[in-house]
Structure formats: structure tokens, C-alpha cells
Amino acid sequence: MEGVSVNYYIGLSAILFIIGVLGVLVRRNALVIFMSIELMLNAANLAFVAFSSVNNSLDGQIFVFFIMTVAAAEVAVGLALIVAIFRTKKSIDVDQINLLKG
Amino acid sequence: MNQADFQTLLPVIVLTVWAALLLIVDLFIDKEKKGITAILAAVGLALTMGISLSQTGQTSLGFSEMVVLDGFSTFVSILLLFSGLMGISIAYGYLKRMGIERGEYYSLILFSIVGMMLMTQAADLIVVFIALELLSIPLYVLAAFANTNASSEESGIKYFLLGAFSGSFVVYGIALVFGATGTTAIAGIAATAAAGTANVPLMLAGSALILVGFGFKVAAVPFQMWTPDVYQGAPTSVTAFMAAGAKIAGFAALMRVFSTAFPSIATDLTPVLAVLAALTMIVGNVAAIAQKNIKRMLAYSSIAHAGYILMAFVAFGNPALVDDAISAAIFYLVAYAVTNFGSWAIVISLEEKEGKGLALDDYAGLWRSNPLMAVAMAVFMLSLTGIPPTLGLIGKIYLFRVVVEGGFIWLAIIGVLTSLISAFYYLRLIVIMFMKDGEPKTTPEGWLDLTWGAMAIATVVFSFIPMSLFAWASEALMK
Numbered sequence: 001m002e003g004v005s006v007n008y009y010i011g012l013s014a015i016l017f018i019i020g021v022l023g024v025l026v027r028r029n030a031l032v033i034f035m036s037i038e039l040m041l042n043a044a045n046l047a048f049v050a051f052s053s054v055n056n057s058l059d060g061q062i063f064v065f066f067i068m069t070v071a072a073a074e075v076a077v078g079l080a081l082i083v084a085i086f087r088t089k090k091s092i093d094v095d096q097i098n099l100l101k102g
Numbered sequence: 103m104n105q106a107d108f109q110t111l112l113p114v115i116v117l118t119v120w121a122a123l124l125l126i127v128d129l130f131i132d133k134e135k136k137g138i139t140a141i142l143a144a145v146g147l148a149l150t151m152g153i154s155l156s157q158t159g160q161t162s163l164g165f166s167e168m169v170v171l172d173g174f175s176t177f178v179s180i181l182l183l184f185s186g187l188m189g190i191s192i193a194y195g196y197l198k199r200m201g202i203e204r205g206e207y208y209s210l211i212l213f214s215i216v217g218m219m220l221m222t223q224a225a226d227l228i229v230v231f232i233a234l235e236l237l238s239i240p241l242y243v244l245a246a247f248a249n250t251n252a253s254s255e256e257s258g259i260k261y262f263l264l265g266a267f268s269g270s271f272v273v274y275g276i277a278l279v280f281g282a283t284g285t286t287a288i289a290g291i292a293a294t295a296a297a298g299t300a301n302v303p304l305m306l307a308g309s310a311l312i313l314v315g316f317g318f319k320v321a322a323v324p325f326q327m328w329t330p331d332v333y334q335g336a337p338t339s340v341t342a343f344m345a346a347g348a349k350i351a352g353f354a355a356l357m358r359v360f361s362t363a364f365p366s367i368a369t370d371l372t373p374v375l376a377v378l379a380a381l382t383m384i385v386g387n388v389a390a391i392a393q394k395n396i397k398r399m400l401a402y403s404s405i406a407h408a409g410y411i412l413m414a415f416v417a418f419g420n421p422a423l424v425d426d427a428i429s430a431a432i433f434y435l436v437a438y439a440v441t442n443f444g445s446w447a448i449v450i451s452l453e454e455k456e457g458k459g460l461a462l463d464d465y466a467g468l469w470r471s472n473p474l475m476a477v478a479m480a481v482f483m484l485s486l487t488g489i490p491p492t493l494g495l496i497g498k499i500y501l502f503r504v505v506v507e508g509g510f511i512w513l514a515i516i517g518v519l520t521s522l523i524s525a526f527y528y529l530r531l532i533v534i535m536f537m538k539d540g541e542p543k544t545t546p547e548g549w550l551d552l553t554w555g556a557m558a559i560a561t562v563v564f565s566f567i568p569m570s571l572f573a574w575a576s577e578a579l580m581k
Binding site: 010030037043044050051054059060063066073077081084087088 | 280
């Protein structure tokens with residue numbers, strides 16, 4: 001960790017996480033929302049790797065592999081759902097996915 | 103993998119293998135005979151339940167202390183397996199009737215239960231995260247199972263986007279806790295905090311994010327907005343399973359993580375939990391009054407019940423009370439699961455194709471056309487309100503006792519007042535069933551009728567012998 005203090009990595013991961021949260025809350029396209037969620041997961045990955053190096057423990061790096069695997073499984077299901085809803089509705093705008101309310 | 107590892111995770115291993123094999127076996131089963139798949143899945147659940155029962159009283163750690171077997175995990179696992187059996191018995195005829203009978207339904211249920219059971223056994227935050235995703239991903243698919251039906255797909259995508267969103271909160275929270283303590287082992291976190299070497303602000307931030315993530319999963323206010331939509335759109339058999347299973351697993355994880363890892367920051371977290379519990383009870387019960395659709399009404403009722411269970415968490419940092427609080431919460435989860443499956447089974451019985459038969463007014467005249475079913479539904483509504491002689495009342499008494507002993511009298515008062523509010527919409531359904539005229543059509547189905555009948559009897563009978571059930575729940579401790 002010569003040169004760049006680990007705090008910068010943590011700061012960057014926090015910024016990425018917040019961008020992801022804002023993306024989920026602000027954007028209306030299901031795919032973009034999903035990409036923002038992936039950004040949040042990757043922010044966590046960065047935090048894990050950085051903390052792993054601070055704490056001198058490999059646990060965090062192992063965790064990153066698990067997160068990547070689970071994210072891949074989530075992509076498989078998520079994209080399938082988005083494709084299915086696009087076929088029915090011809091749109092993936094979450095404002096138009098509004099049959100259920102009350 | 104040595105003997106102890108294998109022993110610790112045996113039920114989970116058996117069920118995983120069974121679910122994977124079922125996926126293959128199902129390929130060779132005729133489209134017209136998917137009932138065989140259902141029976142095979144139920145056999146797998148029963149077998150796993152047998153193994154879990156035989157492990158009662160055992161405690162061990164496995165896989166480098168990543169998973170733990172103790173009274174708590176065994177008890178909650180048995181409750182989850184019971185939920186799985188109920189979930190299959192109410193789905194059996196319903197899927198056929200709705201024209202969505204496909205074999206993978208049952209494998210997905212089994213995989214989801216594997217995730218839930220792993221969640222109760224987690225001794226490391228890595229396992230908590232993997233179990234969370236393993237239980238959620240099959241549920242996303244199940245919610246959208248009535249594919250090409252627009253509301254089921256909508257329910258699936260809403261559940262997926264908010265589930266994945268909340269999952270990333272949990273992950274980031276775990277990252278911060280890892281940064282604060284240098285370990286992801288739940289016991290290790292507590293040890294570091296006790297030794298005073300943890301970074302407390304970072305740990306608080308991490309635990310708050312984990313709480314947000316699980317708040318979504320158990321549908322606590324202000325993270326509840328997905329619940330009514332998802333519950334309404336998903337096939338009703340999935341809704342019933344989701345309402346019981348996901349809630350039990352979510353609360354099991356919260357209990358494990360908060361009472362083991364975070365007692366040191368309890369003074370900061372307790373007021374937050376108390377406010378969350380109060381808001382959840384108020385919003386759930388008040389919003390339920392306005393509902394005309396029974397699925398939405400029960401969805402808001404499930405939010406309200408999450409609030410009651412959250413009340414038990416205000417005592418998690420108090421060493422004298424934590425055991426009582428956990429037993430009370432588990433007892434309430436048992437009562438909730440029993441009542442939940444009974445009432446959803448009756449909803450399924452009245453439901454017709456294309457979402458008909460789900461309005462509250464469709465229940466008018468049920469007393470004339472099917473008196474037994476009307477009485478059973480009345481029992482479930484009384485139990486959800488907390489009126490004797492039902493299990494729901496006993497569950498509430500235990501919860502309120504813990505809250506009062508924990509010194510949160512204002513919270514107990516809010517709990518009682520919101521129970522009174524809830525009486526309005528639960529009793530309204532009873533009035534509709536018994537006093538109004540109508541011709542509701544019910545579908546006679548062996549397994550379905552058995553489910554609501556048995557649940558109604560259990561709701562009443564167990565309320566007369568609550569001590570034996572509570573004694574059993576009290577043995578479910580984390581040692």
C-alpha cells in the first residue's frame with residue numbers, strides 16, 4: 001500500500017455504493033437499475049479487498065469470489081425475468097410495470 | 103470434510119442432493135403425472151425433517167467454524183421443513199387448476215428451503231450472504247412462475263429488483279463490519295468488540311446496513327413497499343410459502359447475527375429497532391383496512407406481524423432477557439406459520455382462474471355454502487387478531503411480556519393498540535362470511551382441505567397447551 005492510502009479505496013467504494021443506490025432510486029429502466037445494483041455489489045468487493053489488505057486477512061478476498069459467483073447467478077435469473085417481461089409488455093420501463101397497486 | 107463437518111450440515115446436504123436429483127428425475131416424469139414430483143419432493147422434506155429431529159439436542163461446529171448446529175438451528179430448520187411440506191400440499195392441486203403445473207416448481211421450493219436452513223446454521227457472515235441469495239433466487243423465479251401472466255411477471259421483477267437491492271445492502275454492511283473487526287466469523291466479531299479493538303462507528307454503520315437489508319427481506323417499514331404488489335401478483339401457493347418461509351429465515355438470521363455478533367452496540371441499535379417495530383405495526387395494520395383484495399389484505403397483515411416479531415429484538419442486548427426474547431419470537435413464528443398456511447389455503451380454495459374470487463366480497467355467504475371452511479377462516483382471523491382461544495393470542499402474550507420486561511412499555515402499548523385496529527379488518531371478513539349473502543364457489547381438493555383443517559385444529563388445540571410448545575421453543579437456544 002505504498003503511495004496511496006487505503007482510505008482512498010474505502011472512500012471510492014463508498015462513493016460507488018452511493019452512486020449505485022441513487023441509480024436504483026432515480027433511473028426508470030429495469031436494465032439500468034440492475035446495472036446499478038451490480039455497481040453496489042462491486043463497491044462492496046472493492047471495500048472487501050481494501051479492508052483485507054488493512055487487516056492482513058485473506059477472508060475478505062475469499063468473500064469477493066463468493067460475491068462474484070452469486071452476482072453471476074443473479075444476472076442469469078434477473079435477465080431472464082427482464083426478457084420475459086419485455087416479451088409481455090414490450091417495455092422494461094418500471095413506471096409502466098404497474099398492474100399491481102392499491 | 104471430516105465426520106463433524108458432515109454431521110453438522112447433514113440435513114442441508116441431504117436436501118441439496120435430493121433437490122438436484124429431483125430436477126433430473128422430473129425429466130422422466132410424464133407431463134400429466136407431475137403429482138409424482140410433488141410426492142417425491144415431500145418425501146425428501148420428510149426425510150430431512152427426520153434427520154433434523156434426530157439431531158435434537160446436538161451441538162457442533164463444522165467447516166472451520168463456518169456453520170453451527172445447535173438447538174436454535176434444529177428447531178427453526180424443522181419449522182422451515184414444515185413450511186415446505188405445507189407449501190407443497192397447497193400447491194399440488196392449485197398449479198394443476200391454474201394450468202401452470204411444471205416439475206421445476208418443487209425443486210425450486212426445495213432449493214429455497216436449503217438456503218433458509220443454511221441461514222439458520224450460519225456462523226459466519228459469508229454463509230449468511232450465500233444462504234440469503236440461495237433462498238432468494240429460487241423465490242424470484244417462483245414469483246414469476248405463472249409466466250406470460252403479466253401480474254406474475256411483474257411480481258417476479260419487482261421482487262427480484264428489490265431483493266437484489268437489499269442483498270447488496272447486506273453485502274456492503276458485511277464489508278464494513280469486516281473492516282471494523284477484521285473477521286467475518288460471528289463469534290469473532292463479538293470477541294473483537296468485547297476486547298475493544300473494533301472500530302465502533304464503522305461497525306455501527308455496517309450493522310445498520312445489514313439491518314436495512316434484512317428489513318427488506320422481512321418486510322419491515324420503511325422497506326415494505328414491495329410486499330403487497332409481490333404477494334398479490336405471485337401465484338397464491340408461492341405467496342403462502344414466501345410469507346412464511348422467507349420471513350422465518352430472515353428473522354432467524356437477524357436473531358443469530360444481532361444477538362451473537364452485536365450485543366456490544368445494543369444501546370445504539372435498540373431504539374432504532376423499537377421505532378422500526380412500532381412503525382411496521384402501525385403502517386401494516388392501518389394500510390390493511392383500506393384493502394379490497396384478500397391477497398393484499400393478508401400482505402399488509404404479514405407486514406404488521408413482522409412488526410410484532412421485531413418487538414422481540416428490543417431485548418437482544420440484555421443478557422438476562424435475550425433467551426426469553428428469542429423463544430418468544432420463535433413461538434410467534436410458529437403461530438404465524440400455522441395460521442398463515444391455513445388462511446392462504448382457504449384463499450387458494452376460493453381462487454379461480456384469471457385472479458377471480460380474490461375480492462373480500464367474494465367471501466360473502468361462505469357460511470352457507472361451506473360452513474366448515476368459514477369456521478376455519480374465522481379461527482385464522484381470530485388468531486391473527488389475537489383473540490382467544492387461538493395460538494395468535496398466546497404468541498402475543500409472550501412477546502408483550504418480553505417487551506415490558508425490557509422496559510419498552512410504550513412499544514407494548516402501541517402493539518396492543520394496533521392489535522385493536524387490526525381487529526377491524528379481520529373481523530370485517532368474518533362478518534362478510536357469516537352475515538352477507540352470496541354464492542362463493544370453493545374447490546374441493548384433498549390436500550388443500552387437509553391443510554386448512556389441520557391448521558385450524560392446531561391453532562385452537564395448541565392454544566390450550568402452549569406451555570409444552572413454548573418449552574420446546576425455549577430449548578431452541580444458541581449455545
